[in-house]
Amino acid sequence: MSAKPIYKVIFYNQNQVYEVYARAIYQSDMYGFIEVEEFVFGERSQMIVDPAEEKLKSEFGNVARSYIPMQAIIRIDEVEKEGEVKVTDIKAGDKVAQFPGPAGLTPPSTHKD
Template sequence: MTKDRIYKVIFQNQDKIYEVFARSVGQSDLWGFVEIESFIFGERSQMLVDPAEEKLKAEFGEVKRSYIPMHSIIRIDEVQKEGVAKMRDSKGSVMAFPGMPFPGKSD
């Protein structure tokens, strides 16, 4: 019996922290990217509507596969069941990993 895996992926995009759920997460063929497939969102039949989740549904609802830069990933967890997708301000609590300067660029 094959168990459907569910992953919670937390990543930073500009000044926001995204928390999304997906069925497939893995290393991408594109160097330096994590590939996320089959996003999971709550049922539309619920009485309560979360504006943050609706915004994420609008952004990722029709996306088949997304490539997130590896340095933007904060955490990836395999979970028992999906939760509510969230988007929140980073509030300075998360900093980008310092990168190397590009070759040939002089200060």
């Protein structure tokens, strides 16, 4: 591994799954949040533009620190180098595994008797 680790953070955000890379991950002093700092984006050496990468660069490019709710985290991996950032849409019926949320804060059931 390199001297300063790189983390791949996969999390759920408004019906999408984001996959980003960062150099620093912390448990926040704000209860229930993970702090993500020093976002890493691949160097652009070709003329092809990836819309997902551009979306994430515009959203996180000037962010010093992002607070992600713990229940939105799907997975955090320490990796040797950054890869391709991704944004994946969640379709109705798709299952997304994530940390359980606090008791009582789950959305109400849409089931009607």
